[in-house]
Amino acid sequence: MGIDIEGLILDLPNQRWFGAKGKPIASWEIVDAAEGPGVDVAFALVRIRLEDEEEQLYSLPLMRTDEGWADAFDDVHRLRDICRWLVHNTTLEGDHGTFRLTGPGLDPEDPPGIDARPAGFEQTNTSMIVDDTYIVKFFRRVQVGPNPELELTRLLTNAGFEHIPPHVGEAVYEGSDEEGPERVDLLIATNYMKDSEEGWSFALRKLRDLYDEADPADAREDLPFLVEERSGELLRWIDQLGDVTADLHVTLAHEEPSPELEPEIHPEPLETTELKELGESVHEAVDRLIAVGLKELEEPVPAIEEKFARALEVSDAGLKIRAHNDYHLGQVLLTGRGWMILDFEGEPARSLEERRSKQSPFKDVAGMLRSFNYAATAVLFERGRPGSEEWERLQPWADEWERVARERFLAAYLTRAQTEGRFLPSDRETWTLLLDAYEIDKAVYEIEYERAHRPEWLRIPLRGLQNVLFREIE
Structure with missing residues (x-):
């Protein structure tokens, strides 16, 4: 033609x-x-x-x-x-x-x-x-x-x-x-999912309501109760999102051969060598960022190395599966039928081989948890600049909401995933180490992106990285 x-x-x-x-x-x-x-x-x-x-x-x-x-x-x-x-x-x-x-x-x-x-x-x-x-x-x-x-x-x-x-x-x-x-x-x-709302816009709308209700007279020790009470609807939807995410992984981790699941889909053990490669990739990215002047990453380097060293010691890292691979609040819709997951294309800049690669389910989980951090902080940016009186007043509310949202999402996710699937490590310390590794990877990726495109937002992934590095394993 x-x-x-x-x-x-x-x-x-x-x-x-x-x-x-x-x-x-x-x-x-x-x-x-x-x-x-x-x-x-x-x-x-x-x-x-x-x-x-x-x-x-x-x-x-x-x-x-x-x-x-x-x-x-x-x-x-x-x-x-x-x-x-x-x-x-x-x-x-x-x-x-x-x-x-x-x-x-x-x-x-x-x-x-x-x-x-x-x-x-x-x-x-x-x-x-x-x-x-x-x-x-x-x-x-x-x-x-x-x-x-x-x-x-x-x-x-x-x-x-x-x-x-x-x-x-x-x-x-x-x-x-x-x-x-x-x-x-x-x-x-x-x-086409009409009459739906993107998860990101829904979360921001509900967080604006929460911050609007933040009273300077509220006692700091009452924040856990107040956040749960005043953002109850959003947190209930986050419960469901954790459950739906686990349902996705259970479906994609189907271990028995079936007509629906092609050979490239079947799960495989997550090897230590793959965690080592993940750590090396993070280390290279951190080195690049330090080389171009991001000195804030010099101090966390030993903590990053320690986190990955501990992750490499796990005896059973669970399975790697085909997953979403670019999972965040902008990739889910809230509809009359609950949450709908969109856009399995992966990050467009990556090769097709990378986008079709099997990953630990914790890559998706880490992506969504980082999205909670972004949502909580994005609304802070609407209220003032970092260090302003309004920012400092609302920061504890943002931190507490993120803590509760993480807790609720993970609880719902693990309940479904560990009940109906066999793709996660069974003990809490192991899966926490793996989740930390993937959150570090995601945060460092975000730091590179924000430095190049939105320098004023750099503090979000930098602070998120610090939180992961110094979070205690319970």
Whole structure:
């Protein structure tokens, strides 16, 4: 299929989802493309080469206009026909492979596609909401091999896991010769969770209420009771979130072979060598940060080394499983059916191999616990600057809420995980050491991110790191 998209390629660096910001494009080529039946809409796979010789692969949904081919998200209404292709299990033939669209969860008697609008909330992908019933996510920067978002959502749907928006359709490219990539996942369609609220915004809203009720006359010794009483609704939802998180891990840690669980999903022992590699990665990141002038990390180095040394001494670290791998309050929705977990794609900047790798379940747990710390402190930033009178007045409330939220989440998580699963270490000291290791890893990652993007927020992960390092094991 011959298409001219040079103008669109030149505009790629201006797209939010472009993965090579600040790197000039040296050259590009269309790997394969195919036009849909009866409409001026097409798919294209494009490989770009950057001036530093890095190559990246992009999936572009296209539409024909009077001026030529353009990104179809310039007029998302034109993409409604993709839903019809999904319903009818359509195959589009390219020069070097096929674009296969299937919709196992869609009803041919009642096909979607009356209305479509952009979702408008992504940075690394683009999505459209169809008929207020389905959401279709188009992966933009793609890699050869199964995308974990599609892979795990499909698997969990087939396994009957109730706390995700169910998978209803997908599009996959399959190469038929050496010119075309072997397999590239292009999009996923799921149910759209309308009338829902993101976990992050829900937590911030409830924390604002808690801080509004903080009375200077309240005695410090009464804080545990007051925080539990005044944030009871939020804490009850955190109880449920801990339970749902454990349910996710129980499902993904299914140890018996089954049609729903592919071989790459089955759990394996978490080896000491992997914990050693985690510690080395943290050490390298800390060294980088100190080298660029972050002297606040010099003092904690011995404590970090001690934490990982103790983690390496454990005799049974439990199992590693396929997990979420980018888990925080922004990845869960509160709906009329309880919590729904979103976005299993992993951190987009990481390789596909890393995003599909098996991890200790404590990686997800640590991510959510760090998110509680961020939520409590984010609302403090709304009330004043660090060191201000208002900040100092509310800091004890933030600390106490985070302590209780951690405690409640972990209690609910461990109750379900240890009752229904066999993937965690059995003794408290061991799992605490492992959780500390993954929290340190997450906090150091956050420190690198905040230093580069939000220096004023550096104090959040720095303080969080201190809390982990000097927390006593009960």
